[in-house]
């Protein structure tokens with residue numbers, strides 16, 4: 001496993017949210033995390049990127065214990081986090097949003113980094129000069145993922161990429177995630193859309209009230225058991 005989360009217990013100040021959660025994401029694999037609102041999915045990703053400090057458990061990347069590493073070290077090691085809600089710098093143009101991330105890259109790589117990210121999302125080409133705050137939800141989600149790609153991550157932590165996106169654009173986001181996966185990007189994918197998540201994932205975890213209640217192999221064959229676990 002590239003990312004291994006073992007017996008993780010983590011929360012906020014006085015509230016413990018996740019208890020004893022273990023899961024893994026294989027190199028070049030997609031691991032899906034499913035669960036109802038408030039189950040603890042976002043908390044899991046925040047712990048993985050280092051925004052929350054676990055009270056117990058271990059997080060390993062490529063076998064190395066990163067449980068106490070700061071977020072920037074994890075990013076340097078190849079993790080990238082795309083939070084829920086498609087946040088960008090709203091006043092900046094779409095292109096500038098990519099460039100500010102690219103500024104953190106070696107000078108010789110900046111232009112190529114922006115171009116590679118854009119190649120993934122052809123729909124962004126037409127709106128590069130538009131303020132990010134004026135983009136549609138789907139375009140903003142694509143921009144958010146494109147921004148994350150600029151650091152050349154090996155593992156993406158994706159929080160509900162299709163949430164709040166109009167149905168006609170959901171497919172575009174799904175295809176982008178699937179093509180990243182097909183090209184070997186490892187992805188820890190938090191989703192509410194069971195069909196999509198289970199189709200791209202090799203393994204899944206259902207979280208309920210902070211515990212991993214169901215786990216198994218992904219693929220369409222797992223869809224019914226996941227729906228049942230979620231009582232959908």
Ligand SMILES: Nc1ncnc2c1ncn2[C@@H]1O[C@H](COP(=O)(O)OP(=O)(O)OP(=O)(O)O)[C@@H](O)[C@H]1O
Nearest residue numbers: 012015017035036037038039040041042043044084
């Ligand atoms: N900053 C915070 N301080 C205290 N409690 C929090 C904080 N953020 C989230 N929580 C609580 O942690 C629990 C899990 O929240 P989390 O956002 O991880 O769930 P989720 O599964 O991602 O839900 P959603 O699908 O609604 O995003 C919830 O009960 C929530 O109220």
